[in-house]
Amino acid sequence: MSAHVINGKELVGAYRAEIKQQVERLAAQGVKPGLAVVIVGDDPASHVYVRNKNKACEEAGIHSEVYKLAEETQESELLALIAKLNADEAIHGILVQSPLPGHINEERVVEAIAVEKDVDCFHPMNVGNLMIGKPGPSPCTPAGVIEILKKVGVEIAGKHAVVIGRSNIVGKPMGILLLRENATVTVCHSRTKDLAVITSQADILVAAIGKPKVIKREHVKPGAVVIDVGVNRLDTGKLSGDVDFDDVVDTAGIITPVPGVVGPMTITILLRNTLEAAERAAGVRASS
Numbered sequence: 001m002s003a004h005v006i007n008g009k010e011l012v013g014a015y016r017a018e019i020k021q022q023v024e025r026l027a028a029q030g031v032k033p034g035l036a037v038v039i040v041g042d043d044p045a046s047h048v049y050v051r052n053k054n055k056a057c058e059e060a061g062i063h064s065e066v067y068k069l070a071e072e073t074q075e076s077e078l079l080a081l082i083a084k085l086n087a088d089e090a091i092h093g094i095l096v097q098s099p100l101p102g103h104i105n106e107e108r109v110v111e112a113i114a115v116e117k118d119v120d121c122f123h124p125m126n127v128g129n130l131m132i133g134k135p136g137p138s139p140c141t142p143a144g145v146i147e148i149l150k151k152v153g154v155e156i157a158g159k160h161a162v163v164i165g166r167s168n169i170v171g172k173p174m175g176i177l178l179l180r181e182n183a184t185v186t187v188c189h190s191r192t193k194d195l196a197v198i199t200s201q202a203d204i205l206v207a208a209i210g211k212p213k214v215i216k217r218e219h220v221k222p223g224a225v226v227i228d229v230g231v232n233r234l235d236t237g238k239l240s241g242d243v244d245f246d247d248v249v250d251t252a253g254i255i256t257p258v259p260g261v262v263g264p265m266t267i268t269i270l271l272r273n274t275l276e277a278a279e280r281a282a283g284v285r286a287s288s
């Protein structure tokens with residue numbers, strides 16, 4: 001039997017409409033959420049993502065500003081811009097697009113962002129809060145995956161969730177969020193032995209490897225929920241996930257195609273984080 005293929009347009013569209021309504025409600029109280037996106041250098045893919053984020057903000061009624069800095073920008077100039085944005089009351093969220101050029105220390109930059117404006121959830125303070133379950137921003141991609149599972153009606157509690165990948169941006173926080181939802185969590189990575197033996201036990205399989213089409217049907221338990229976080233550009237110019245969709249689609253129970261689901265949902269969580277940061281700043285959101 002063929003898997004249920006998640007329709008991202010429908011799912012993400014409905015969620016963005018909900019967020020837009022909440023933005024309108026906050027605007028009626030005199031507060032317009034604001035996001036600043038900073039991009040350094042001219043990596044073409046990064047510019048596509050920044051444009052998508054900007055457009056999504058506009059459509060949701062969120063004020064957005066994009067700062068495009070030259071490749072040779074000094075770290076001190078970037079830190080000065082962040083200090084200015086930290087002090088700007090119209091800005092509730094700051095996102096510095098990664099990767100940064102090699103001469104800039106990414107860690108120093110992330111730590112310069114005000115904790116309450118860190119809508120990526122990259123600041124060590126927010127990562128720590130996430131770990132112990134305190135209120136704060138959610139890491140966009142992993143929180144997007146949880147949102148997808150919930151919206152599709154997948155029960156997470158008690159299930160075996162296997163995450164492939166242990167990056168600070170996706171794999172590690174994904175494990176924490178799944179644990180928070182009471183899944184039994186296994187995290188696999190490049191040094192994992194007998195990967196297919198482990199992944200084929202997963203009720204929920206999250207692939208965040210960063211290599212195209214490496215997950216085949218032998219990695220998937222029949223009927224499993226397969227969430228593909230990979231966004232890999234092939235030589236043909238086409239985008240591919242980490243999952244070999246055509247090979248897996250008859251084995252999985254539910255599957256996300258790439259492009260179309262996890263990427264747009266990631267941006268949607270960014271909108272939600274910006275809205276929530278604005279609510280906290282306005283004192284209308286006490287927790288979560």
Ligand SMILES: Nc1nc(=O)c2c([nH]1)NC[C@@H]1CN(c3ccc(C(=O)N[C@@H](CCC(=O)O)C(=O)O)cc3)C=[N+]21
Nearest residue numbers: 048049095096097098099120231259260261263264266
């Ligand atoms: N500080 C920071 N925060 C990030 O959240 C961040 C970042 N840096 N650097 C790069 C990665 C990557 N990322 C994506 C977001 C949306 C899509 C997305 O919308 N993808 C579409 C396709 C887009 C296309 O056509 O290329 C999709 O999958 O359907 C992809 C990738 C956020 N990132």
